[in-house]
Amino acid sequence: MMAPGASYGCHQSPRKQMTNGHLITGLLGTCICGWLVFAATEQLHGHSSLHGGAHVTIAKVHQSVQAHQGARQPIPIPRSPSLATNPVSMGDPNIEEEQIDTLPSSSTLRHLGIIFTAAATSAFLFAVRPWQWWRKQRNSPHAFPRLNHVQVDTSNPMHIHNLLRQLFSGTDEPQGTPSLGWAMQAAAADADVANVVIVGSGPAGFTAAIYAARANLRPVLFEGYQAGGVPGGQLMLTTEVENFPGFPEGITGPELMERMRKQAVRWGTQMHTEDVEYMDLSQRPFVIRSAEREVKAHAVILATGATAKRLKLPSEEKFWNYGISACAICDGASPIFKGKELAVVGGGDTAVEEAVYLTKYGSHVHLLVRRDALRASKAMADRASNHRNITIHYNTAVEDAYGDSTLAGLHLKNTVTGETRDLPVGGLFYGIGHTPNSKVFKDQVALDHEGYVAVKPGSCETNVEGVFAAGDLQDHEWRQAITAAGSGCMAALSTERYLVRSGLLIEYAPGAVVEGEAPGETAAPEKLLGKENESNFDIAQTQHVGEFALRKLYHESDRLLGVLYTSPSCGPCRVLKPIFSKVVDEYSSKMHFVLIDIEESPEIAEAAGVNGTPTIQFFKKKAKVGEMGGVKMKKDYREFIEQHI
The missing domain is CATH 3.50.50.60 (FAD/NAD(P)-binding domain)
Structure with missing residues (x-):
């Protein structure tokens, strides 16, 4: 039996190569052969049949048979004593009678002849012609082109049914016949x-x-x-x-x-x-x-x-994630930007969209455009122009950034006049295209x-x-x-x-569904039930939600503690949550995991120095042992965890 999912290969059936002339020739030939056999059977039966289907007895000749042959006399054939008509003397001492079997009647033999004719016709059509086709085609360089293979799950009866229906559907299409030997090799x-x-x-x-x-x-x-x-x-x-x-x-x-x-x-x-x-x-x-x-x-x-793309400012690396970002949706909700004036560089749809989005968090947004007009669509351009919390600066380029530990402002230059000036802002976001x-x-x-x-x-x-x-x-x-x-x-x-x-x-067979981690897929309900409090907190659980659980675990647990900071609009956060949750499951007896929404708990994020999402901080015995920003591969999280558990 083939294993589930075994591949069955198919090649064209020889029946498709047969023409109407082939069928007529085969039919006439087999009918003649059948008629000859039938005639011979009738001739043979004419010497041994009896009216009314009477039984005959076969006599065995012993010593007297040679005498009869020498005299060229016919050998007497004794009749059965049960026949009242046409009695025969049975007193010859040289004849030993033995009734051994009965022969069928004339009508029965006719029926057998007809059946034989039909059988011969079928054998000719379905054996002789395909065999001749095979001999003709086997040396042809195009006889067996490479054909497709169909993946059939043999554990599914419907898949087997569909395969057989295709193979023997009798249509003009090359449905084919299964060639299991070739198919198994091709499948391998x-x-x-x-x-x-x-x-x-x-x-x-x-x-x-x-x-x-x-x-x-x-x-x-x-x-x-x-x-x-x-x-x-x-x-x-x-x-x-x-x-x-x-x-x-x-x-x-x-x-x-x-x-x-x-x-x-x-x-x-x-x-x-x-x-x-x-x-x-x-x-x-x-x-x-x-x-x-x-x-x-x-x-x-x-x-x-x-x-x-990045601007590659001289101070860009210094302020990256400390005021400069390429993702407003990821980092805009960070506490370091809340209530501050912010800047967005770019003139296309992306830049305008980010500027509008950031008005939810900053006090005012400056849109810095190198050219004298926006490249954004009219709908987006009108939205920015009419927004009371957005100011558009045309013909403006960013020369550099300044500040101490975090961004404090930008050095700007007018691309037409060359005039320079400073713009105090607490955040700079890029919307200048892509590579x-x-x-x-x-x-x-x-x-x-x-x-x-x-x-x-x-x-x-x-x-x-x-x-x-x-x-x-x-x-x-x-x-x-x-x-x-x-x-x-x-x-x-x-x-x-x-x-x-x-x-x-x-x-492959249809309907095959492969499990995967979908963006937005959160951990299982029994793992992340919602924000915890004194009544439902259980330190024995591995995964937790909210600042109450964070404080309890930070002070009372000796395990490694991983804290994932996210925000509702953060796309990468949706990707990371199920990935990191599954990694934590591998170390369920050796660590804890807490999920923190920085919009719900901004003071926690600010105290932790979180400037963007997603960010994971690791603590052990009240000491911070590491931090990882963005989305990493599972092996990166495993390596870090194994070093600190």
Whole structure:
């Protein structure tokens, strides 16, 4: 019996090669053969039949048989004594009678002749002609082209039923017959090769995964960690998305990515929240490697997106995370920005969106634009121009930042007059564009002068056959969520066509769902029930929520304590919570975990010196032993925890 998920290969049935002339010739030939056999049977029966189906007795001749032959006299055939008519003397002492069996009647033999004719016809049609076809085709170089394999879960009776129905449906299509020997070899060869690997997430990667999974390709998707910013792409760093179809009231970027990811997982995408560190697109199948696994694939979809640019100010590193940030949605709620004047650099939709968002936390927002006009859409530009808490500074460039331990202000320069001045602000946020994340494969596919992947006009095809690009990685003009999703769809459909055309497609049974961690997925209810107080706090539990639990564990527990600071609008926080929660489960008897919302507990975040989210601080015996910002790989958290438990 084949193992569950065994692959059955099919080749074209020889019946399709038979013509009407073949059928007529075979039918006439077998009818003649059957008639000859029937006539011979009747002739033989004419010497031994009796009227009324009478029985005959076979006499055995002993000593007298030679005498009869010598005299050329007929040998007497005694009749049964039961026959009253036509009696025969039975007194010959040289004859020994033995009644051994009875022969069938004339009508019975006729029926047997007809049955024999039909059987001969069937044997000829279904054995002789296919055998002749086989002899003709076996030396042909095109007799058995490489055909697709169908993945069938033999533990599912419906999958077996569907396979048999396809094999013996009798249609004109080459449904085929199972060739188990070849299929088992092909299944073994393809067992470790995926149809397609999608590198990157966001609207392009997730849409490509949805379409590929619904086509039963069972795609493998690497979401990325830090190489591409954050799993889920730039929309994880976006506040309100108001121009994506289907959401008349708008939707936040993290929530939209959460829904896309869950949809991809639902249809069978194998999801890995890991950075791809190495790719070899020069050999077949392609090789894709992360820190934790290596995958081979017949096709690759590149959807690594782009990373926010930095100004590279002289003092940028000094104030990074201490007043300078590239993510307003991640860090805007930090206590260090509350009630202060803030600045945003840029003139596009991203910069305007961040400026509007930051008005919820800062007292006033300054939008610094190098040109004499905004590049943002009219709707966004009007929103910024009409906002009473936003001031737009045209023809303005940032020269540097100043302050002591945290940012205190900016040195500005007028790009037209050259005049310089200082602007006191407590925070600076970047919205100046992005750099494509093409470093990992820059020497393997063609790039344009800006580092974007070059694709054939009107398609997602790169210069490497079987490699496709989607999203912001290959789009330096439109850069919209909807266009990224559309290109992801194009890439998936192009991939399927390529696999079919190349004879590389491994089609899996539909409905295969692979478990994965979806953005926004929180820990299990029994782990994080809500904010705790004196009545429901249990120090024996591993995972906790709120400042009461933090204070109790900080003073009373000897275990390693991990504190995760998040904010409601933080996209990376949604990614990190389930990941870190699962890592903590591995050390449940050796550490505690507390979740803190900095908007609900700003004084806790301020006292801890938290300037952005997500941030994890580790304590042991009331002493801080480490801090990790952003989203890291599981192995990074494990290594740190094992050093301090």
